[in-house]
Amino acid sequence: MATYVLRRLIQAVPILLGIAVISFMIIYLAPGEPIDRFRSGRVSPQTIENLRRLYGLDQPLPQQLLSWMVAFFQVWRVDAWGYSFTDGQPVITKIAARVPYTLELMGTSLFLTVIIAIPVGVLGAVRQYSWADKIIMVLATIGYAMPTFWLGLVLKFVFAIKLDLFPLFGRHTYGDDSIGDLVWHLVLPVMTLTIVSVAGWSRYMRSSMLEVLHQDYVRTARAKGLPGSRVLFKHALRNALIPIVTLLGLTIPSLLVGAAVTEAVFAWPGLGGMGVTAVIERDYPAVLAFVMVGGAMVILGNLLADVLYAFVDPRIKY
Amino acid sequence: MTVHRSDRPLLEIQDLRTHFFTQDGTVKAVDGVSYEIGDGKTVGVVGESGCGKSITALSVMRLIEQPGRIVGGSVLLRGRDLLRVDDAEMRDIRGNQISMIFQEPMTSLNPVYTCGDQISEAVSLHEAVGRRQAWERAVEMLQLVGIPDPARRAKQYPHELSGGMRQRVMIAMALSTNPELLIADEPTTALDVTIQAQILELMKSLRERNRMAIMLITHDLGVIAEMADDVVVMYAGQVVEQSDADTVFAKPHHPYTTGLLASIPRLGEKRQRLEVIQGVVPNPLNLPKGCLFKRRCPHAMPVCDTPPPLQEIARGHLSRCWLTPAGEPPAVGPEATGELAEAAASALQAPA
Numbered sequence: 001m002a003t004y005v006l007r008r009l010i011q012a013v014p015i016l017l018g019i020a021v022i023s024f025m026i027i028y029l030a031p032g033e034p035i036d037r038f039r040s041g042r043v044s045p046q047t048i049e050n051l052r053r054l055y056g057l058d059q060p061l062p063q064q065l066l067s068w069m070v071a072f073f074q075v076w077r078v079d080a081w082g083y084s085f086t087d088g089q090p091v092i093t094k095i096a097a098r099v100p101y102t103l104e105l106m107g108t109s110l111f112l113t114v115i116i117a118i119p120v121g122v123l124g125a126v127r128q129y130s131w132a133d134k135i136i137m138v139l140a141t142i143g144y145a146m147p148t149f150w151l152g153l154v155l156k157f158v159f160a161i162k163l164d165l166f167p168l169f170g171r172h173t174y175g176d177d178s179i180g181d182l183v184w185h186l187v188l189p190v191m192t193l194t195i196v197s198v199a200g201w202s203r204y205m206r207s208s209m210l211e212v213l214h215q216d217y218v219r220t221a222r223a224k225g226l227p228g229s230r231v232l233f234k235h236a237l238r239n240a241l242i243p244i245v246t247l248l249g250l251t252i253p254s255l256l257v258g259a260a261v262t263e264a265v266f267a268w269p270g271l272g273g274m275g276v277t278a279v280i281e282r283d284y285p286a287v288l289a290f291v292m293v294g295g296a297m298v299i300l301g302n303l304l305a306d307v308l309y310a311f312v313d314p315r316i317k318y
Numbered sequence: 319m320t321v322h323r324s325d326r327p328l329l330e331i332q333d334l335r336t337h338f339f340t341q342d343g344t345v346k347a348v349d350g351v352s353y354e355i356g357d358g359k360t361v362g363v364v365g366e367s368g369c370g371k372s373i374t375a376l377s378v379m380r381l382i383e384q385p386g387r388i389v390g391g392s393v394l395l396r397g398r399d400l401l402r403v404d405d406a407e408m409r410d411i412r413g414n415q416i417s418m419i420f421q422e423p424m425t426s427l428n429p430v431y432t433c434g435d436q437i438s439e440a441v442s443l444h445e446a447v448g449r450r451q452a453w454e455r456a457v458e459m460l461q462l463v464g465i466p467d468p469a470r471r472a473k474q475y476p477h478e479l480s481g482g483m484r485q486r487v488m489i490a491m492a493l494s495t496n497p498e499l500l501i502a503d504e505p506t507t508a509l510d511v512t513i514q515a516q517i518l519e520l521m522k523s524l525r526e527r528n529r530m531a532i533m534l535i536t537h538d539l540g541v542i543a544e545m546a547d548d549v550v551v552m553y554a555g556q557v558v559e560q561s562d563a564d565t566v567f568a569k570p571h572h573p574y575t576t577g578l579l580a581s582i583p584r585l586g587e588k589r590q591r592l593e594v595i596q597g598v599v600p601n602p603l604n605l606p607k608g609c610l611f612k613r614r615c616p617h618a619m620p621v622c623d624t625p626p627p628l629q630e631i632a633r634g635h636l637s638r639c640w641l642t643p644a645g646e647p648p649a650v651g652p653e654a655t656g657e658l659a660e661a662a663a664s665a666l667q668a669p670a
Contacts, residue, residue, distance in 0.1 A: 216420060217428040222381055223420075224440045224491070225413035238430050314475045315429055 004318035005307060012299045019295035020072065024065050027287060033057060034284040037085060072292065082285030086277070091289045095271060101171060102258035102270030108186060109193040110251060117198045118244075121205025122237065125213060136202065143199025152192040152265035159188060169267035189266040193259055197251075204247060209240040242313050249305020253297035257290075326397050328531050329355040329378070329499055334391035336370075336377045345602040347373040347386070349555040355499065355548075360525065360532040362546030362563065364539060364578065366599055370555040371535045375501045378533075379418055380408050395499075414444040417492035421504035423485035427476035433460070434472030437491045444495045459490035463520060482513035486520070493524060500525075501533045506541060518544055539582055543567060551575050554600055554610040557628060561635040571637040571645065573615045609640070619647055 035051045052058050056067060074080040081091035124133045160168045166188050167173070172181045212218065213236055221235040222228075258272025267273065271290070278286035309316045336348040348370040355361045363371045376382050378393050380400065393400040395415065400408065412418075420426045427436060437456035441447060447455070453472070460468035463486040476484055485505060492500055502521065506514035518541065525532060534545055542549055542563065549566040551559040551574065559572040570576045577595035597614035600606055606613055608623040615622070621640045628636050631643040640648050 216422050216425040219381060220420065220426045220488070220491075221428065223379060223412060223418045225409045225411070225443055226439070227409060235428050235431075239428070242430075313430065315477045 001307070001310065001318050005303070008303050008306070012296075012303070015299055016292075016296060017069070020069055020292060021065065023288065023291040023295070024068060027284065027291075028061065028064075032282065034085070034282070037282055068288070072288075081289040084278075084286050085283045086281050086286075091285045094274065094286065095289060095293060098269060098271045098274055099256060101268065102256060102263070102272060104182075105186065105189055105263070105268055105270055106193070106255045106258060109190045109197065110255060112190065112194045113197045113201055116194070117201035118205050118241075120198070120202040122209050122232070122240075124202065124206040125209035125240075126232065128210060133206075136206075140199040140203050143195050144203065146196060146199075147261075148192055148196055148259065149261045149265055151195060152189070152262055155188050155192055156265070169265075171269055189262055189268055192262050192265070201244075201247060205240070205244060208243050209236065212236045212240040215239070242309070245305055245308045245312055248308070249301045252301030252304055253294060256297050257294045326394070327354040327356045328359075328396060329533075330392075330394040331374065331378065332392045332394065334374060334377055334393065335389045336373050336382055336386060337389050338386045340385055340603075343603045346555050346605075347602065348377060350391070351552070351555070351557055352391075353550045353557060353560060355531045355533055357498075358525075358529045358531055359547045360534055360545050361548045361550060362542035363533060363535045363550045363552060364537060364542055365552035366537060368599055368602070369552040371552050372503050374552075375418065375503055375533060375535055378501065379412055379416060381412075381418075410444070413440050413492075413497075414495045415497055416499045416501060417495065417497040418501040418503065419485070419488045419492045419505050421507050423481050423488055423508060426488055427484055429476055432473055432475055433479070433487045437472070437487070437494050440491050441494050455494060456490070459494045460487070462493075462524070463487075463490045464516075465490075482509055482516065485509060485513075485517055489517075489520065489524070493528065493530075496528055497530055499531045499533065501535070503535045504537070505534075507536070507538070514541075521545070539578060551578070554602065554605065556610065556638065557636070558611065558638045559636065560628075561632075565632070565635050569632075569635075571631055571635065571641065571643070572611075572639045573617050573641070574611050577614075609638075617641060617647065621648060 034055060035048060035057065038051055039048060056064055059067070071077075071080050071082070075092070078090045078092055081095075083089065084091055084094055087094075120136055124136045127133050156168055159166050167185050171185055173185075215236075217239075218231060218236050221231045226235070256271065257275070258268075258270040260272035260276045262268070263270045263273035264276040271293070274286065275290040275294075277283070278290060307318075310318055330352075331354070332352050334348055334351045335346070338345040338347055347368075351370065351374055353361065353363075363374070365371050373382070373386070377388050378400065380388070382388060388401060391401070395411065400411065403411070427433065431439075434453055434456045437459055438449070438452035441455045442449065442452040445452075457468045457472050460471055465471050465483060465486055471479070471483075476487070479487065485508075489505075500521075505521070506517050509517060521532065522545065524530075532545070534541070536542060546563045549559075549561060549563050550557055551566070551572065553574050559566065559570065559575045566575060567579065570579055574595070577593075580593040581595060583592055595614055596616075600610060600613065608625050609615070609618075610625075612618045612622040619640065624640075626638050626640045628638040631637050642648055
C-alpha cells in the first residue's frame with residue numbers, strides 16, 4: 001500500500017507539470033498582459049518598460065515559463081507564488097488564509113449531502129417506481145439542472161430579502177465571532193450547494209443501490225431468512241456504497257478549492273470567491289496559483305479515492 | 319431437534335400459480351403446478367429455461383420479486399401452508415427448515431464479507447449460539463463439504479475461491495442449519511464437468527448424512543439419472559409428466575419427455591445429427607389454445623386443441639397428453655374428449 005501511494009505520488013509530478021504548462025499557456029494566450037492594469041495616460045512608457053523588466057515579461061516565453069515553474073514548486077518560500085496585484089499580499093498567504101473558510105462551507109455541505117442523499121437514494125431504489133420515488137426523481141432532476149448562481153439568488157431573494165430570516169452575504173456580522181452567527185451566515189450558501197449536490201448524489205446512490213438489489217447475493221441473503229432490514233443495510237448497502245467512493249474522490253478537490261460561483265454570490269471569503277475575483281481583476285499570480293492548487297487537489301482526490309477503495313472493497317489490493 | 323413426522327409428505331405443492339404482471343401482459347410462469355416431496359426423497363424438476371421450474375422453487379421460498387405474485391394454490395410444509403404464514407414465520411423457515419442454493423456460485427456470495435461470516439450469519443440467525451460457536455460451526459461445515467484447510471478458508475473472501483469452492487461454501491451455508499428440505503436450483507450448471515461430478519457426490523453423501531429431502535432443479539437429465547428418486551417434467555408453467563425416475567427414463571409417455579430423452583447425445587453412438595425438439599418454447603404472453611406443446615409435437619392431433627388434463631396413465635405415473643397409456647392416439651373423436659377427461663379425473667380420485 002505504501003509503495004502504491006508513493007508510486008502514485010511520483011506519477012503525479014509529470015501530471016502536475018502538464019497542468020502547469022497548459023494553465024500557463026492559456027493565461028499567456030489570453031488577450032492583454034499582466035501589466036495592462038498599470039497602463040494609463042499618466043504612466044510613462046519608460047515606467048511600463050521598467051515594469052515589464054521587473055516582472056520578467058521581456059524574457060522569451062520558455063524562459064518565463066521555466067522561471068515561474070521553478071519558483072512555483074518552492075512552496076516553502078512565502079513569496080514563491082508571487083504577490084497579488086490587488087492587495088500586494090503574498091499569494092501563498094492569501095490562499096492559506098482562505099482555505100479554512102472554504103473548508104467550513106464545503107465540509108458542512110458535503111456532510112449534509114452525504115447524510116441526506118444516501119437515505120434518499122436508498123429509499124428511491126427500494127421503492128422503485130412508487131410515488132415517493134417518482135417525486136424524488138423529479139426533484140433530483142430539477143435540482144441537478146439548476147445553476148447554483150440562479151438558485152443562490154432565488155434563495156437570497158426569498159429568505160434574505162422577502163422573509164428576512166438570513167443574512168444576504170458574508171461569513172459573520174462585524175464584531176460578532178460567535179458560532180451561532182457563523183451558522184446563521186452559513187445557512188443560505190450551504191443550502192444552495194447542498195440542494196444541487198444532493199440532487200446528483202441521490203440519483204447516483206439510487207442507481208447504485210438498484211444494481212446491487214438485483215444481485216444474486218442479495219437473494220442469497222433473503223434465502224437465508226434474514227429480515228429485510230438486515231438484507232438491505234448489511235448486504236446491499238455495503239456494496240452499493242463502493243461506487244460512491246468515486247464520487248467522494250471527485251468531490252474532495254472542491255472541498256479546498258471551493259465553489260467559485262456560490263462563494264462569489266454570497267461573498268464568502270473562501271478560495272473559490274478569490275479565484276473569481278482574481279480572474280475578473282486579472283490578478284495573474286493569484287489566477288495561476290488558484291489553477292495549480294485546483295489541479296493538485298484533483299490528483300490528490302483521485303489518489304485518496306483509490307486508496308479508500310482498498311478499505312471498502314476486499315477485492316482490491318495494492 | 320424434534321420434528322413432528324406425520325403421514326403427510328414433507329412438502330406438498332398444490333395447484334400453485336405464480337404470475338408476472340408485466341407491461342405487456344400477464345405471464346403465467348407457474349400455472350397450476352402440483353407435486354410432492356417425501357421425507358428424504360430427491361425430486362428432480364426438469365424442463366427448458368423459462369418453463370417455471372425455478373419460479374416454483376422461489377415461490378416455495380416466497381422469494382418472488384415484483385412484478386411477480388403468487389396468485390393461487392398452497393405450499394404445505396408438514397401440513398402448514400407456507401403461503402399463509404406471516405413474514406416473520408416465513409423468515410424462520412427460510413434457511414432453517416428449507417434452504418436453497420443457486421445456479422451461479424460466482425455471484426451468489428456477498429463479495430464484501432468472508433465466507434465464514436456468511437455461513438455463521440445463517441447459524442446465529444436460526445440457532446441460539448454465540449458468535450464463537452457460530453464461527454466454529456462455519457469452519458466445521460466447510461470441512462464437511464470437503465474444503466481443505468477450512469479454518470483459513472473461512473477467513474477468506476469469495477473472490478479468493480474458485481467456482482467449485484464457492485458452490486461448496488453455498489452448500490455449507492445451506493446445510494449449516496440442518497434443513498429438512500434443500501432446494502438446489504441448477505447447482506452444477508455453471509461448473510466444469512469434473513467439478514459437477516464432485517458437487518453431485520457431495521450432495522449425495524450429505525443427503526444420506528442429514529436425511530434431508532432435495533428439490534433438484536436442472537435441465538440436465540444426466541444429473542437427474544444420477545440423483546433423483548422422482549421426476550417432475552415441466553413445460554410452459556405446467557407439469558407435463560411425473561413419475562419415479564426409472565419409469566420416466568424407461569417408459570416416458572409425454573412426447574416432450576420423449577423428445578428430451580432423445581436429445582441426449584450418447585458416447586459411442588454413430589449419429590450424424592443431434593436429435594432436437596423442433597420449434598421453440600411458446601411465447602408466455604401468447605400461449606396456444608389447448609395443449610401447450612402441440613405446435614412442437616410430432617403426434618399433434620385435432621384433439622390437442624382441447625387442453626389435456628394431467629392424468630394417471632399407470633400407477634404413480636402422470637402425463638398431460640391425450641395419447642393412450644400405450645402411446646397410441648385415442649380412438650375417440652374430439653367431441654368425446656370431455657368424457658375422457660372426466661373418466662381420467664374420476665380414475666384419479668378413486669382409491670387405489
